[in-house]
Each structure stands twice: as structure tokens, then as C-alpha cells.
Amino acid sequence: MNSTLLARPAFRKQVLLHTAVRFQGFLGLLIVFLLGVALAPVKDETNLFLDVTNQMNILRYVAETGIIAIGMTLVILVGEIDLSVGAVLAFGATLTAHLLTTTQIGTLLTLIAVLISGAAFGFVNGAVSSAFRIPSFVVTLAMMSFARGLARLVFGGVAIPLLAISQGGAAPEDAFFVNLRLGGVLPVPALLMFGVAIVASLALRYTPFGRHVYAVGGNPVAAHLSGVRVEFTKVLVFALCGVLTALAAFVHAIQLNQGAPNDGFAYELNAIAAVVIGGTSLQGGIGTVAGAVAGAWMLGMIDNILNLNNVQADVQLLIKGALIVVAVALQRLQRRA
Amino acid sequence: MPVPPPESAAAVADGPIRLSARGIGKRFPGVVALDKVDLTLRGGEVHALMGENGAGKTTLLKILTGIYTCDDGVIELDGHAVRPRDPRDAQRLGISIIHQELNQVPELSVYENFFLGRERRHALGWLDRSAMREEARRWLAQVGLALDPDRPLRGLRVAERQLLEIAKAISIDAKVLLMDEPTTALSGDEVRQMFRITRGLRDRGMAIVYISHRMDEVFEIADRITVLRDGRFVDSRAAGDYTRDALITQMVGRPLPEFFPPETPAVRGAELLRVRGLNVVPRTGKQSLTDINLHVSAGEVVGLAGLLGAGRTELLEAVFGVCPPSMWSGDIAIDGERKVFHSPRDAIAAGLGFVAEDRKGQSLALGRPVGENVTLAGLARFVSGGVIRLRDEAQGIDAAVRALRIRTPSAATPVGLLSGGNQQKVVFARHWLTQPRIFLLDEPTQGIDVGAKAEIYALVRELAGNGAAVLLASSDMPELLALCDRILVMCAGRIAGELSRAQASQERILDLATRFGHGGAQDDPRKATTA
Numbered sequence: 001m002n003s004t005l006l007a008r009p010a011f012r013k014q015v016l017l018h019t020a021v022r023f024q025g026f027l028g029l030l031i032v033f034l035l036g037v038a039l040a041p042v043k044d045e046t047n048l049f050l051d052v053t054n055q056m057n058i059l060r061y062v063a064e065t066g067i068i069a070i071g072m073t074l075v076i077l078v079g080e081i082d083l084s085v086g087a088v089l090a091f092g093a094t095l096t097a098h099l100l101t102t103t104q105i106g107t108l109l110t111l112i113a114v115l116i117s118g119a120a121f122g123f124v125n126g127a128v129s130s131a132f133r134i135p136s137f138v139v140t141l142a143m144m145s146f147a148r149g150l151a152r153l154v155f156g157g158v159a160i161p162l163l164a165i166s167q168g169g170a171a172p173e174d175a176f177f178v179n180l181r182l183g184g185v186l187p188v189p190a191l192l193m194f195g196v197a198i199v200a201s202l203a204l205r206y207t208p209f210g211r212h213v214y215a216v217g218g219n220p221v222a223a224h225l226s227g228v229r230v231e232f233t234k235v236l237v238f239a240l241c242g243v244l245t246a247l248a249a250f251v252h253a254i255q256l257n258q259g260a261p262n263d264g265f266a267y268e269l270n271a272i273a274a275v276v277i278g279g280t281s282l283q284g285g286i287g288t289v290a291g292a293v294a295g296a297w298m299l300g301m302i303d304n305i306l307n308l309n310n311v312q313a314d315v316q317l318l319i320k321g322a323l324i325v326v327a328v329a330l331q332r333l334q335r336r337a
Numbered sequence: 338m339p340v341p342p343p344e345s346a347a348a349v350a351d352g353p354i355r356l357s358a359r360g361i362g363k364r365f366p367g368v369v370a371l372d373k374v375d376l377t378l379r380g381g382e383v384h385a386l387m388g389e390n391g392a393g394k395t396t397l398l399k400i401l402t403g404i405y406t407c408d409d410g411v412i413e414l415d416g417h418a419v420r421p422r423d424p425r426d427a428q429r430l431g432i433s434i435i436h437q438e439l440n441q442v443p444e445l446s447v448y449e450n451f452f453l454g455r456e457r458r459h460a461l462g463w464l465d466r467s468a469m470r471e472e473a474r475r476w477l478a479q480v481g482l483a484l485d486p487d488r489p490l491r492g493l494r495v496a497e498r499q500l501l502e503i504a505k506a507i508s509i510d511a512k513v514l515l516m517d518e519p520t521t522a523l524s525g526d527e528v529r530q531m532f533r534i535t536r537g538l539r540d541r542g543m544a545i546v547y548i549s550h551r552m553d554e555v556f557e558i559a560d561r562i563t564v565l566r567d568g569r570f571v572d573s574r575a576a577g578d579y580t581r582d583a584l585i586t587q588m589v590g591r592p593l594p595e596f597f598p599p600e601t602p603a604v605r606g607a608e609l610l611r612v613r614g615l616n617v618v619p620r621t622g623k624q625s626l627t628d629i630n631l632h633v634s635a636g637e638v639v640g641l642a643g644l645l646g647a648g649r650t651e652l653l654e655a656v657f658g659v660c661p662p663s664m665w666s667g668d669i670a671i672d673g674e675r676k677v678f679h680s681p682r683d684a685i686a687a688g689l690g691f692v693a694e695d696r697k698g699q700s701l702a703l704g705r706p707v708g709e710n711v712t713l714a715g716l717a718r719f720v721s722g723g724v725i726r727l728r729d730e731a732q733g734i735d736a737a738v739r740a741l742r743i744r745t746p747s748a749a750t751p752v753g754l755l756s757g758g759n760q761q762k763v764v765f766a767r768h769w770l771t772q773p774r775i776f777l778l779d780e781p782t783q784g785i786d787v788g789a790k791a792e793i794y795a796l797v798r799e800l801a802g803n804g805a806a807v808l809l810a811s812s813d814m815p816e817l818l819a820l821c822d823r824i825l826v827m828c829a830g831r832i833a834g835e836l837s838r839a840q841a842s843q844e845r846i847l848d849l850a851t852r853f854g855h856g857g858a859q860d861d862p863r864k865a866t867t868a
Contacts, residue, residue, distance in 0.1 A: 206724050208716050215713055218702025225659070225693055225700070226714035226767065227682035286704050 024330055025278035025294030028323075032298050036305045048308050056187055060255075062300035063189030064089075067248040068267060069274040069292040070193075070200050071241030076275050077204075078237050079217040079284025080129070080136035084143035085245045085271055088121045089264035091151040092249025097160035097259025100171040107175040115246045121147055122242020126235035136238075144268070151261035159260035162253055178254040189251045193293065196244060200289045213237060217284030273320060274299060277327040299323075352381035355415060355544040356401075356432075356513050362409030363396055370396045373409070374570045376563055378513060378544035383535060385547045385559035385576065389588055389786035393568040394548050398515050401546075402434045403427040414512065425454070433506035435499055436517035441490055448473035448486035451505055476504040480534050496527035503534060514538065515546045520554060521784070524644040525847060532558050550784060552581055553815065566590055589788050606635025608673070609806040610656070610775050615667035617655045624648035626655065626830045629667070633775070633806040638797060640821030641810035642846045647827040649810035650694055653777045656808075657691045658684040671775065685714055690768030694779040694810075696757070700764045703753030707745050708734040710752045710763050715770040737766040742792060758789020765796060776800055776807045782816060794820060814843045829853040 040049030048054060068085050075082045092114050099110040121143065129139040163169025164176055181187050204210035212233045215223040224230045253259040278295035280287025299320060306316050356378040363371040371393045378384055386394050399405045401412065403421030412419050414430055421427035424434070441450050448466075451473040457465040470486040477484055480500045490498065499519055506514050516535070520528045535558060539545055549555055555562065556576060563573040564587045571587050610633045617626040626648050633639045641649045655665050658678025669676055671687050678684045681691065693699035701710055711734050712719065719730040734748045741762045745755055752763055761781065768776065778797070782790045797820055801807050811817050817824055824836045826849035834849040 206727070208720055208723075208725065211709060211713075211716060211725065214705055214709065215702055218705045219698075219700075221693075221699045222702055222710075223713065225657075225681050225691060227680075227685040228713070229680075229682065281704070283704075285702055 023279070023291075024327060025288075025291035025298065028277060028327075029294045029298045029301070032301050032305070036301055039305060040308055049305060052185065054304065054308075056181070056185060056190070058300050058304045059190035059193075059297070060187035061304075062296050063187070063193040064248045064252050064255075065267065065270045065274055065299070066193040066293050066296040067189075067196055067251070068241075068245050068271040069278075069296045070196050070289050071244035072268075072271040072275050073278070073280055073287060073289050073292040074200070074213060074237045075136075075241045076272075076280050076282060077213050077217045077284055077287055078234050079220065080234060080238070081140065081272070081282075082122075082125060082136065082238065082241050083140040083268050084121065084125060084147055085241065086264040086267035087144045087147035087151070088118060088242060088245045089249040089252060089267055090261050091121070091147050092118055092246040093253040093256075093263050094151050094155045094160060094259040094261050096250050096253040097162040097171075098155055100162060100175055100253075101160060101169065107172055107177075110175070111250055114250050115243050118242035118244070118246025118249070119239045120242070122239040122245075123235060125242070126238030129238075130231040130235055148261065155259075155261055157261060159258045159262075162257050162259060175254055178251055189255065192247065192251065196247070197289050197293045204289060209233070209236070214285055217286075219285070270296075270299065273324050276324055279327070279331070281331055282328070295327075352379040352542065352544070354378070355380045357413045358397075358401065358410065359413075360410035361397065361400060361407050361412070363393075363400060363405060363407050369568055371400070371407070371568045374565060374568070375573075376546075376570075377573070378546065379561075380512070380542040380544050381539055382560040383539050383545045383547050383558050385549070385555045385562045386565065387548075387555065387562055387584060387588055388565035388571075389788065392565040392588070394565060395517070396568075397565070398434060398436075398517060398546070398548070401427065401432055401513075401515060428509060428511070431510065431512035432515065433502075433509065433511040433513070434515040434517065435502045435506070435519055436515075441498060441501075443491040444489065446487050446489055447477075447484050447493070447501065450490050451476070451486070451501065451508075472508075473504075476508045477501065479507055480504045481530065494527075495522040496524075496531065499523075499531070500534070503538075507538070511543065513544045513546070515548075517548045518550065518784075519547075520549060520551065522645065524646065525850065526644070528554065550786075551813065552584070555584075556581070564588055585787055589786075605637060606804055608632050608634045609671065610808070611668070611670045611673075612656065613668040613670070615652075615655060615665060615669065617651060617660060617665040619651055619660055619664055624651050624830045626651055626665075629832055631808075631825055631832065633808050635774070635804045635806055636801050637823070638801045638807040638809055638821045640817040640824035641808060641827060642814065642817055642824050643810075643827035643833075643850050645812065647850065648830040649827055650779055651830070652827070653691065653779050653808065653810055656684075657681055657689055657777055685771060685773070688774040689777065690714075690771060690773030690775070691777045692761075692764050692768065692779060692781050694783065696760055696764060696784075697753075701752050701760060704751050706749045707738070707743070707752045707755070707763055708748035711737050711748075711766045711770060714767050718770075733770060737770055741766045741769060741796065756786070756789070758785040758792070761785050761789065761793065765793070774805055776805055778807065778809045778811075780811055780813075781809070782811070782813065790816075814846060817841075817846070818843070826850050826852075 036049040037047060040047050042048065068089070072082060072085065095117055096110060096114050099105060099113060100107070125136065125140050125143055128134065129136045161169065162171050164171050164173050166173060178188050182191055204213060212223065212228045215226070215228055216230050216233050220230050252263065274295035275287070275292045276282065276295070277298060278287065278291025278293070280291060302319055303316050354377060358374070358376045361371050361374045374393065374397060376397065386397070388394050396405065400407045401421070403423045403426050406420070414432070419430050421430060421432065442453065445453070448469045452469050457468045457472070459465050473486045480503050482497060482500050482504065484497065503514070520531060523531060535545060547555070547559060559576045561573065562576050562579055562584065564571040564584070566588060612629055612631045615626060615629040619625060624646055629652060631639070641652065643649050654660055656669060658681050662677050662679060671689070676687055678687070684691070697703060708731070712730055716725065719726050719733060731748065738745065738748065743762045743766060744759050752760060755763070781797070782793050785793070794816070797807060797809065809817070809821060818841055822838055824841050824846065826833045826836065826846055828850050831853065833852040836845055
């Protein structure tokens, strides 16, 4: 193949920038981690930030956003957006609590039912957007309102407490596997997040579906003319995003010991922030799942560092906002080069 | 290819020097875009600026209009050194530009666009709409446009919008007019009108720079030709001193003896594609098709000629399953078997390949790697058990890249970073990989440079030589005449006639292409069939 092109410095610079943006989530994560170590208070000669329990708590805290962000990555990769994830999470979490406490169907069937509800919301998002050619921004904005309204209407508008029978509640004990830690260290929610991320990454890389996701986001007309089922791919992606949101909802309910129709507020923003910080282009077609997990992890780590240093929560919002702008500015820089 | 003499050779070198750019240099980080380039424009000449993509034509125009500033060299306008700071400043100095991506606001009306940024005002600062309407109407009449100034720009044809820009240039008394591929989107009639007006401006003493990839237009309109290559000045002569071959040689830096590949004896095989009585009523804004009949055999290249909007693209799209079956009626048979494609997916499965007109808009995911773009349509052959065999795929991509001589650093390079010609070869590679037996090509060489064109021509011949049926739509008549065994000429959504290779000439094609007036024919189209 031709090597003269690559020898051109301008071209090489472009390739370099490409790589930098591709891994910006990891670079950011590394920087934040080092900052955390440097800034953390030291108590009894242990760095509070570096402490394993603290790190695992960060992961547990990050898992919900991370799982949703993986679904959101798929949606953004096909050039769409899903604003309804927060509301869908509220519905799923409340449904989890409801099914575990008022029915006898057990943990597994509850989980399956919740995942199906998520898939249904996602399917409707994708199908309506596709059938009526309405931008997903609008359809999912509507769903954001609809799903939350449905959660309140169906479950009575109040939080449903979720306690194990041994603690005086009505939920089966095995539902609380979510609170376990693998090897006594790695929290199950984090395990779920990494598991889903690995499966999604492999699917994006090794399956025709993954290839089609990138192609549809990269140029839907070209994909269509090349025989890719563009609308089918999009609807499937929305449904998958719904399923992952529902998984996060299940974890959410168990971790919080309740399912509340008012939960999940602004979760869509956290998920989108994680995706964008992870280097995924909002125009679609470019990005990785690993980047989104790194983005979510980074946001969680920043929250943790600020908490350890007793910085007030409002500042965390400022920093998150600034980070999103920096991440997108990096992508712009690349495109201009 | 005979070169028509320039219409008024007397105009050459007569006028005073209007603009003189000497020793212009422009460097971008790591690249020298322009290196000591000279350009001398005289009043009353149309000056063609020629060169392959990347030769520096656009950079030079951007320097003249103040979008870039040059690192070296001087620009003199009427003997005074100038340095345009931005397009507005250039316009004030008397340098106007008309380019393909017009800087117009579709939502505003004709007169509002005409006066954009220099609105006429009453004493109190209110807009003087009636004065602007009146003035716009007067200037537009000068370029032969009788438009209602209140019409929104949105509904205007590209030609009308370009004329609007020209009128604007006249109204600000431009001394130098830069035209960057002004005819790309125009029909034959519109091109002739554009030329008429261009000549009128030239005769009034304006200096005009003209950039086009269409050789014939350049020889028709240009008085003088300057050639750039790799950012350097190559030569500048009167147009009459050039032959087509000499010009191409200067542009690419080496002779191209086989620009059009030699004609190979056609080995005609079985009839692969037959269209009978095809009628298409597409979505609004596209040409409807009436009673289309055609057939293409294995080993045959059949051309589709016609003016812009004659329905060539619509025809190819209908055959390829882009329009849903509800929009068309008639018969499409592949290999003698009647087919109804519900989507391009079905068409590809049946052995069709389609290279669409708009490379960037319809064919490529620019941000994705070359490799993914190559295997987008033919991925299935590298999949087993639902998993892509990446190694096999890489080999397939490698073979395609080599077979089509795609110049790319690697298969992982985003395809948007390649040159236009190489991008187009990636699109061909996609269909080369699915090994279709019927190729539908829509303007396959539009906007790519001479060297890449020659390669695509050779490829088209090779495909046909290997037994594929090729249906080629093109606005480039020499291309059609050189490549096709037969040419079908379309006009207003019908096939106006068929010309064999021996019969075909530019005049006969044009005659057929303008057979029916706009908006449909009164004549029975079947009587027009000459073959």
C-alpha cells in the first residue's frame, strides 16, 4: 500500500489526533485517577482515595450510569439520542419493587419482566421515530414524560419499600445478590457493568450488527444503498438501550431498597455526558463502549474525590459541565485538523 | 478529440492587466499548498485555472478572496498592492467569487439575499424594502433573470441562484470574478446561458477566472489557461495553443496515452437486465418516469445520457429498489426472471451493484475506516455463525485495495481523508467485492481528477470484459461516447432515443436530450426511437 501519504506530517497529525480522541476517555480517567491520589486526604498513613474499599464503592456507584451509558452509546452511534432513560429507569425500578414485594414470581422472573418492560419502551421509541420520521430527540422527550407518568399512575405515585423477608420486608432473599461482592471485593453491579461492556464491545467489533451500527451512524443513505436494514438496526438499538436501562433499574431498586417513580431524575444527562466524554461523536458513527464506561467511571471518580475533600456537591455539577465541553471541543479540534 | 477554437481569440492578451499575483506561497503545517505561483488576469478575458484535485486551485482562490492570507508573494489589483482580509474586504476591492456551495440563506427572499449584509436603509435606519426590490429586479434583468424579488430563495434552481450571485457581483462593480465549478449542477441549456452571460461580462472588461473539471467547457469558454500541479505553477498559454492531450499531460505531469481505454471487442452474452414499460411516480421534487424500456446484456456498457433532471438517477434508483414497489409499475427482469425489489438489499442479493451519484452523501461513511466501507455491502461472505472473521475480511479488503489500486496508508484510515478519486475507488471496491453481474453507475467520475478518471474508465471496461452488464449514467459526453456500446438518451422522464456506438455524437445526443420540452412530451416517445 501507499506510504507517501502517511509520511506527510499533516496527515500523521490527523491520524494522531484521531487516536487521541478515540482514547480520550481513558486518558481522562488516568489523569483523574492520578489527581485523586495526589489530592486525597491521608489518614493513618493510608490514602483514603486509593483505599480498595473506596475504589470499589466508586465502581458500585458508577455501575448504574455505566450500564445505561453502554446502551446510550449504541443509540448515539446510530446517530440518534435517547432522553427517556431516566424515566424508564424509574418505571423499571418501581416495577422491580412492586413485583418482588407483592407477587410470588421470584427474582429471576422479576428481572426478566423488568427487562422486557425496558425493551418495550425502547422499541416504542425506535418504532415511532422510524415509522413517523420524527427525530428521536422529540420522541424520547415525549417518552421521558410518558414513562414517568405511567410509573406514577400504575404504582400509585409513592416509593415502594423493598426489604428482604429477613429484615421484615416481603422480598425474596436471593434478590439481594446485587449487594454481594465477588471475592468479597468487586461489587456485583460493577461486575454487571463490565460484563455488559465486554459483550457489547465484542458485538460491535465481531458481528454484522455491530458493523451496521457504525455504518448507519456514519452514513445512513450509504448503509441503505449497501443493503443494510437501517430502520431495523435503529429500532433494535433503541430496544437494547431500553433493556440495559431496565437492568440498571433492577440494580438501582435493590441497592436503594426501594423503587420510586420519582427516581432516575437527570440520569439521561449523566449517561449522555459519559458517552460524550468517552469520545463518542454525537453525529454518530464514531465511538466505543469502553470509552463510555471510562467516561462514567471518571465522572464517579471526580464526585468521590470532591466528596473526600469536602467540596460541596454544586461544584461537582460545574466540573461535569466543563468536562463535557472539553470532550466535545477535542472532537471538533480533530475534525478541523 | 477536436478542440473548438475559442470564440473570440482576439480578446486574448488585449486587455489591461487587472490582477497580478506573483510568487504566491502558502504553507499549512507540514504541507506546502502553493509554492511561488503566478497568475496574471487581464480585463476582458476568461481565464481557466486547471489542475487535478489538490493542485492548489482552491487555495489560490481562497487567498484572492481573503479566506486565507498568503505567506509569500504579492497581489496587485490595477497596479496597487492589495491584501484582502476577508471575503467582504475582497468584494470591496472588486474581487467576487461564485462557488458551488453558495453562501445564501434559503429562507430569505431573492432581494433579501441580494442585499444581504449591505441592506438599503431609510434615514431612520429602517429597511428600505421597496428600493431594494426595485434595484434587485434591475440587476437581475442584466443577467436575464426575470424573478419576483419576493420569491423565497428556497424554490430557485441552482442555475438561478448562481445567476443571482453573478448579478450581485455586477452590482458591486466587481473587476475580477472567480467562478469555481459553476456548471456542475446545470443542464445543457443553463450552461449555455451561463456562458452567454460570462462572455457578456468579459466583453465589458471584467477579468474572469473559471475552474471546471469539464474539459470541453474549458475549451469552449476560456481565452487563456493556467495550469497548476502540486501547488506549483506549470504553464500559462492562450487556450488556442492547447490541445486536450497537451493540457491533460501538463495537469498530471505525464502523458496519459490511454485516457480512454482501447475499445475491446464486445463479447455479448445473455441479456441480464430488461426493463419493460416502467412508470415511476416518485416523491415530489423528482422526475417521474414514463414508459421506460431497455435491456443490457452481459459484456455490454450501455450509456444513459440526458440533461440534468431528465430522470437518469430516478431510473437507476427504481431498478435498484430504492423506490418502494408502490411507486412504480412495469416489469424489471434480471436474467430473464421478473423481480420486485423492496429495498437495495434485495437488489444486491439479486446481483446488482449501484455506485450512486453523490459520493460523500450517498456512498461513504467518511469517518469510518476504508476497510469497513469496502466490505459494507459484501460483509456476509466473511461471516460464519454470526461472527465476522476479521482476518479473512482483512485479506478481502487487502485484495480489493490492491486490485483497484486504492491509495491509502492503511485499511484503518478514515475514508474521508483520501482524495476524491480514491474515495470513488473505495465505492467501486465495495461492489467489486459483492461481484454483481449488473452494475448501475451514476456519474462515476464526477468531481474526481484526471488520473483517477482514467483508472475508473479502465475498470468499467474490465467489468464489462468479465461479463458484467453495465448501465452508466453520465453528463460527461466524451465519457459516454468513449465507453459505451450503446447510448440511451433520456429527456423529461422518457427514453428519447437510442444511439449505437457508430451513430452517437455529441450533437445527436443533445438533439435527443432536448426532444421534449420541459414538463413532458406531446410526441409519442416510441416514434423517437432511432435504433
